[in-house]
Amino acid sequence: MTHGSTWDWQASARAAGAQPDGRFNCGAVSITHPRAIVWKRADGQVRTVSGGELQRLAGRLAGALRALGVRRGDRVAGLLSRRPETYAVALAVWRLGAIYVPLFSGFRGEGLRVRIADSEALVIVTDAANRENLGQMEGDLPPHTVAMIGGGGVETDHSLESLMQRVTQEPSLAETKIHDTATIMYTSGTSGRPKGCMIPHHGLITLSPYVTRCLAVSPDDLLFSGADAGWAYGLYTTGLAPLSMGCGRVLYEGPFDVEGWLNTARELGAGHLAAAPTAFRQIAAAGVDDRARAIKAATSAGEPLDAATFEWFQTQLGLSIHDSYGLTELGMVTANLRGPNSVALAAGSMGTCLPGFEIQLVDRGGAPVPTGEVGRIAVRDNGFLLGAGYWGRDSEWAARLQDGWWLTEDLARQDEAGRYWYGGRADDVIVSAGYNISPLEVEAALMKHPLVADAACVGEPDPVRGQAVTAYVVLREQAPADLDKVLRRWVGERVGRHAAPRRVEARTELPRTASGKLQRANLRTGGM
Structure with missing residues (x-):
């Protein structure tokens, strides 16, 4: 069990305008930046608000x-x-x-x-x-x-x-009141019918440790994020939370386009890019030019950041992407922190526990697992989680809370330095010939192969092994005739023969949700 450094939630609440008796309306939060929103319209015009x-x-x-x-x-x-x-x-x-x-x-x-x-x-x-x-x-x-x-x-x-x-x-x-419902934010629906997560007025306060220690933005910064305000990361995390703490925000209206993003960042002086790892992978695939060098800080969230992309940005641009992890229900709970006493970054890590939060990794029975072993992520209810329940589905929220801990479906391990490493979802673990195999570990190895631009792994039924690892890959060039053999050997040498994919299928793209998260369930059912 680990926790971040202490965080004075009451002081953050007071700074946001909360009254001693708990009265607080986040609609009246102070936004003072002269360039609070710099809107780059789809037609190329710029409007500052x-x-x-x-x-x-x-x-x-x-x-x-x-x-x-x-x-x-x-x-x-x-x-x-x-x-x-x-x-x-x-x-x-x-x-x-x-x-x-x-x-x-x-x-x-x-x-x-x-x-x-x-x-x-x-x-x-x-x-x-x-x-x-x-x-x-x-x-x-x-x-x-x-x-x-x-x-x-x-x-x-x-x-x-x-x-x-x-x-x-x-x-x-x-x-x-500070804990009254302000927003119903629906989950992306990767598993079953979308659930409406009720976010109280304290939602902006919940994200203050993340804005302060991970984004670490100041009034001199202009934050660029392509995140849509239909998701928590766009509305709250890179939207109204940093706006309410004195930072300006670029709003890019058009669809994602590497050239458009980089031109806009340089044109408007937006030096901090916050985006999903998919966007960073596409920037890396486009290569290095002077526009990319205009990015001075980078933060990622929404899906695991693969080590290959992290290392490319460090090598080619001298830039470290600070990856982070959170859920709509919880807010951001781990991150590669900026500032004093921060643990050194490591390629592929989603960082350490954010100040004000407490995390433990547990086994199937709810018992904490030793350091280095994979367990389900559980976060203690500190009274300021981003979510406070599911709209009309109280029993489902209650089932997540066990003795004051909110149990996620995500797996991770923790190293001796306190860093967390994402291990996939509990229902994504592949059990093959008695081995528990994390698809994330196999995917990370595949992404380091020069042929592979994107990868996803699932377990498919196997009469002998129970499940067999199957890899779906997007290639940078035409597949060789022996692609299966090439990638099987590659993974076997880097992860272990037990984790090497038994079948490899090349595709033009992988199924993802609207927010960019990989939909492994679609691959298991043969869909896109």
């Missing part, structure tokens, strides 16, 4: 939503592009004491329907880029009102700009 402008916009939007009948406890969904109004809408909903339901703009059909229907959203705020998508399944939704921002829409929709023009006085701030 100061903290004061963002807060004033949130106030007017709160008035517009109040005019649509939004009251305390109502759910308001946001299906929006990457634009400044996305953050202002969240702040506005929270100011009313209502509950914000962020929706990833890449969702389609059932992915949208299940989240909107489950939350029973009274109002859906959207824009022209997403209105047609919403309209395709709107008839299957409970009664609701559609509110447009930025123009467009159909005849029955309401224009938020028109409503804001008629607002004569902003609504008074709802008197909420």
Whole structure:
């Protein structure tokens, strides 16, 4: 069992504006940076929004939503592009004491329907880029009102700009408590029906150790992250949390594109890149140029960062990517820290326990495992976890909490220095001929082969071994005739013959969720 250094949660709460009696509304959090949001639009134009402008916009939007009948406890969904109004809408909903339901703009059909229907959203705020998508399944939704921002829409929709023009006085701030629900953030649905994680008003406070010790941003920094505000990492972790702590944020509207990202980072002076490892792998694949050298700090999260990508950035750019780990339910709980007394970085490690958190790795029976052995990650409930329950599914949340510890489905091991190393999900472990094999370990070895651009491993039924390791790979060039033999030998020499893949299949891409997480279940069922 390990814990990070102590963290004064009450001091963080006071700094964010919480009152001694627990009153706190995160919609009124202070955002002061003169370049709070620098928006690089899809058409190439740049618009800068100061903290004061963002807060004033949130106030007017709160008035517009109040005019649509939004009251305390109502759910308001946001299906929006990457634009400044996305953050202002969240702040506005929270100011009313209502509950914000962020929706990833890449969702389609059932992915949208299940989240909107489950939350029973009274109002859906959207824009022209997403209105047609919403309209395709709107008839299957409970009664609701559609509110447009930025123009467009159909005849029955309401224009938020028109409503804001008629607002004569902003609504008074709802008197909420620090642990009242502010957001329902739906999980990506990698296992079963998506669950709505209820995030209290203290969510921004939960991330203060991460912003301070991992991102380590200052008012002089401009943070670049392509994370969509439909996910916790975009809305909270690299969004309103650093904004509320004095940092500016680049908002890139277009789809991921290495050239577009690097040009924007250099043009706007955004020296800190926070992204999923997939983005860093694609930057590495594009090679080195002067634009890449404009990146002065890099942080990753969302999936394991492979050692090959970490080492490429160190060797080619002299840049260390600080990987981190967290869940929507917990917030960020481990990270490669910046600052004094930080443990040295190691390729492939997801860092040490963040200040204010406590972690233990446990076996199937719930007993702690020795240092160096793989166990399930359990995090003690410190009163400031990012999530506080599942919307309408209390029993499922309760099943996760065991004697004050929140038990994840993720596996890890800890080394003598206190660093954690991701070992996959508990249900991803491959049991072959009596060996427990981590797919992450095999994937990491495959990623170091010069032929392999991406890799995923699963266990498939085998009449002799029980399960056999099967590797799915994306190649950098045409596959040799003996690909199976080449990669089997490669893994056998680096991990062990017991872990070498018995079958290798080359694919053009691997199945991932909208947030970039690998979907091994799809590979096990033969899908994409």
